[in-house]
Amino acid sequence: GKPLDRNPCVVYLHGNSGSRLDADDYVEMYLSRGMNFFSVDLGGCGLSEGDYVTLGCREREDVEVVLDFLKAQESVSYVALYGRSMGAATALLVASDDRYYHCLSGLVLDSCYTSIRTVIQELAQKYVGKVPLIPVESMTDTAVDALLEVVEERTGFNIDECDIAKAASYCQAPVLLGHAADDELVIPSHSKRLYDAYGGKKNIYFFDGDHNSVRPREFTTKALDFLESCFQHEADEARCSGSWWNNQEWRISQSCIKSLEGKDEAESDNFWSSLLSSLSDSNQARVVVVMMSLLVLALVYSLSPILESSLLYR
Numbered sequence: 001g002k003p004l005d006r007n008p009c010v011v012y013l014h015g016n017s018g019s020r021l022d023a024d025d026y027v028e029m030y031l032s033r034g035m036n037f038f039s040v041d042l043g044g045c046g047l048s049e050g051d052y053v054t055l056g057c058r059e060r061e062d063v064e065v066v067l068d069f070l071k072a073q074e075s076v077s078y079v080a081l082y083g084r085s086m087g088a089a090t091a092l093l094v095a096s097d098d099r100y101y102h103c104l105s106g107l108v109l110d111s112c113y114t115s116i117r118t119v120i121q122e123l124a125q126k127y128v129g130k131v132p133l134i135p136v137e138s139m140t141d142t143a144v145d146a147l148l149e150v151v152e153e154r155t156g157f158n159i160d161e162c163d164i165a166k167a168a169s170y171c172q173a174p175v176l177l178g179h180a181a182d183d184e185l186v187i188p189s190h191s192k193r194l195y196d197a198y199g200g201k202k203n204i205y206f207f208d209g210d211h212n213s214v215r216p217r218e219f220t221t222k223a224l225d226f227l228e229s230c231f232q233h234e235a236d237e238a239r240c241s242g243s244w245w246n247n248q249e250w251r252i253s254q255s256c257i258k259s260l261e262g263k264d265e266a267e268s269d270n271f272w273s274s275l276l277s278s279l280s281d282s283n284q285a286r287v288v289v290v291m292m293s294l295l296v297l298a299l300v301y302s303l304s305p306i307l308e309s310s311l312l313y314r
Contacts (some may be wrong), residue, residue: 001271006077009036009070009104009233013063013170015111016053018109019046020086025214029224035231036076040066042090055116056089057162063094071103078234080106080173080227085186085211088112091165092194096167104173105229109221111179111211114193122142122187165197172200174233176226178219180209192239 010030012023016175023039030037044050055061063081070076081090082105088109094100096109113119118227124140148159175198179191189205195204203226 008078009076010080012039013083015085055086059090059282060093078105078231082108084110096170105234106227107175109177111186113190116159168194168197169199174201177204181206183211
C-alpha cells in the first residue's frame with residue numbers, strides 16, 4: 001500500500017499523581033500543526049502497573065521503551081519530549097543518556113526540579129521554620145535523611161542517585177524551561193539552576209500560576225512554537241547533509257580531482273576557496289573528510305609497490 005507520511009512526534013510525560021489523560025489539553029493544538037502526539041501512563045500511575053512512583057528515577061525506563069518503539073515506526077520522523085514536574089525530570093534524565101540524547105529534537109520542561117532531596121528540604125524548612133526556637137536546618141536535614149532511608153528500604157532505590165541538575169549538564173537537545181512564578185512546591189529557582197547547568201541550547205520562561213494551575217495560553221503556544229522550530233531545524237539539517245550526500249559525495253570528489261589536474265598552486269587555492277564557500281558548514285566538513293580519505297588512499301597506493309618489494313626481499 002501507500003507508504004505512511006513521516007511526521008514528528010511529541011511525547012508528553014505527566015507529573016506525579018497524573019496520567020496520560022493530562023495530555024488531552026494539548027493534543028488538538030499539536031495535531032493541527034502536523035505533529036503526532038504520544039502520551040503514556042508512567043509506572044504506578046493511571047492504568048500502568050506499580051505500587052510506587054520514583055519521581056523520575058525509574059520512570060525513565062518507561063520513556064526509553066517509548067523511544068525505542070517510536071524509532072521503529074516508519075511514520076515518525078523526529079521525536080521531542082514535553083514533561084511536567086516529575087515528567088520533566090524524567091525527560092531530562094533520558095535526554096542526558098548516551099543512548100538517547102542524539103535522537104531527541106527538543107525538550108520542554110515545565111516546573112522541573114534539580115533534585116528530590118532539595119525539594120523535600122525546602123518544604124521541610126518552609127513549614128518547620130514557622131515554629132519558634134527550633135534549629136531548623138539541623139532538624140530538617142536529620143528528618144530528610146531518615147525519610148529517604150525509609151523510602152530506600154521500601155522501594156529499593158536511592159533518591160540521591162537521581163541528580164537531575166548534573167544530568168542537565170550532559171544534555172544537548174535544545175530546551176525550553178518553563179516555571180510558574182508562584183510555584184511553592186517546586187520553587188522557580190530550580191528551573192533557573194537547571195538553565196544555568198544545561199549543556200545545550202536553552203531558553204527559559206516564567207509565567208503566572210502555581211505548581212498545579214492550568215498553564216496559560218501564552219506558555220503552551222510558546223512551547224508549541226518552540227518544538228515546531230526544533231523539528232524544522234532537524235528537517236533543514238537533514239536536507240543539507242542527508243541522502244543527497246550519500247549519492248553525490250563521490251562525484252564531487254572525482255570532479256575536484258579532475259579540476260585540479262594541471263593547475264598551479266595559486267589556481268588550486270582559488271578553486272578550493274570557491275568550492276568550500278559555496279557549501280554550508282556541515283557540507284564543507286564532509287568535502288574535507290572525503291578529500292582527506294582520497295589522499296590517504298592515493299598515498300597507500302603509491303607506496304604499495306615499495307612495501308611489496310621490501311616484504312619479498314625479506
